[in-house]
Amino acid sequence: MHDFELVHDRRNTRSVKWDNLKELYGGEDVLPMWVADMDFQSPQAVIHALKDRAEHGIYGYTITDAAISKAVSRWVEKRHGWRIKPSFLLYSPGVVTSLHMAVQTFTEPGDKVVIQTPVYTPFYNVVKAHDRTLVENPLLFEDGTYRMDFAHLEKCFQDGAKAMILCNPHNPVGRVWTIEELKQLADLCVSYDVLLLSDEIHADLIHEGYTHIPIASLSEEISQRTITFLSPSKTFNLAGLQVSYAVVEQEGMRKQLQETFSKQGFYMLNTMAVAALEAAYNDGEEWLQGLLDILAVNKKLAEEALADNPYISVSPLEGTYLMWLDCRNLNLDQKDLMEFFAKKAKLGFNDGIQFGEAGKGFVRMNIACPPETMREALKRLTDSLKEFEAAL
Structure with missing residues (x-):
């Protein structure tokens, strides 16, 4: 059993958190x-897998094969009740990287993209860096907690928003959106044909009394216009290994996004990332x-x-x-x-x-x-x- 009480010295490890x-x-x-x-x-399963891979001594080009996709799909179904096919998966170094690629692929310069503020800092750059129009749908802060402003969000969609980036669980405010909130959001996206880019990287980190629901799991209609971004990095403290995946059920969209990945040279994960992902999802x-x-x-x-x-x-x-x-x-x-x-x-x-x-x-x-x-x-x-x- 892991000792979470143990204090580790992280200084002098080139840690972004500790060495700056x-x-x-x-x-x-x-x-x-x-x-x-x-x-x-x-x-320990991850540490052992990395040691075994390191000791092999050859770190050539590495594939994400059927065993990796099976580990991912099994994890997502077991933890979140969402059955996805391995063929739905696209791999990339990180969620933010994938968001950049998705915005490039499915929107045009000038298109409006909605974010719900306050929100994870890179979302702003994901929109602005590609000359898209940033539209803020501020969360309502009432009685010490946050909720979505659906009336304002619908106005954003009526005004021509092409896409929205959802954060669930929400960083930084800590909300886990309820099924009622997600259904209302999904209905709006379907009604106005808005592409939903759902960052669910914190999906496994849910506190007692709450349940994470992948929004794409709610219906066929919303799954066809949603790209879900996930990773073991936050769950298992693997951020430095740069490993993530996108779940894209709609085949045409998946092919388009894969083409953008290929144009940017994203053909495979690094050797250690593959080993860590498999070990974490199989034995973590x-x-x-x-x-x-x-x-x-x-x-x-x-x-x-x-x-x-x-x-x-x-x-x-x-x-x-x-x-x-x-x-x-x-x-x-x-x-x-x-x-x-x-x-x-x-x-x-x-x-x-x-x-x-x-x-x-x-x-x-x-x-x-x-x-x-x-x-x-x-x-x-x-x-x-x-x-x-x-x-x-």
Whole structure:
């Protein structure tokens, strides 16, 4: 059984999260709780598979064969009740890469593409980099949680939007969209013939009481106009191996997207990525349950530490390991807010404004770390808030 309590030293490993602190936050003594990777080792099955592959000593061109596709389709059906054929799968280095390719393939310069803000930062560039028109459908924030604004979304579709990028579970606000919400969204996409690009990379990271539903699984009508993007990278902490896949049920769309991949030179995954994906999906389920258990511990620690805090409140975390903190009661502008956390609390969070104007006054905190690290982060946070209050 994996030890999720063990604290690993990640410094001097060229870690984006740990080895860039001075440049990002002004000091090496800052505790990084930002970028979406975890401070846990991947499953032993993955480590063994990578060691075995490394020891073979020959790292030539590597195929994604039927065994890989079978592992993927079996995982998706077992975890999410969605039966997909191996032939529906296209592989690429990452979800963001695939989103770029999809926008290029299925929209034209000037076409309107909808995103729901605040949202994962690369979505903005996925649209703007290809001279498409970015249309924001801001989420409604009411009673401490978020919901979709369907009236505004329908207006976006009526105004000619060609595509929409869905984030489910939603990063950074932590929502797992319900079946009722997804059905309403699907009905709108079908009615207005809008292509849906569904980023479901956090699909396996669902907290107790919630269920992830792949929107393409709801009906034949929506599946024919949806491309779903998935990966084991967030689930099993494999981001550095660059491995993902798209599920494209509509054959014509799949061929078009495959052609774009080929034009960009995406013919295969790297050797280690293939080994890791297969090992994770075939033998990683027990590890995943251990991860979900420890995330529940950290989630509870954070909720309890901030339960009655007058300055920071926590949006309900339904999915992902990314906690969205409402800091507007501190009454600091965004620059001062981030400086407060970095200089006073010695904590490195994601700046909420990275996720759009709707993120102003918020920060994102990564809770995928050993509880000892989580307790230290929460102590720094609550101590700094006490000092802030005392100075008023």
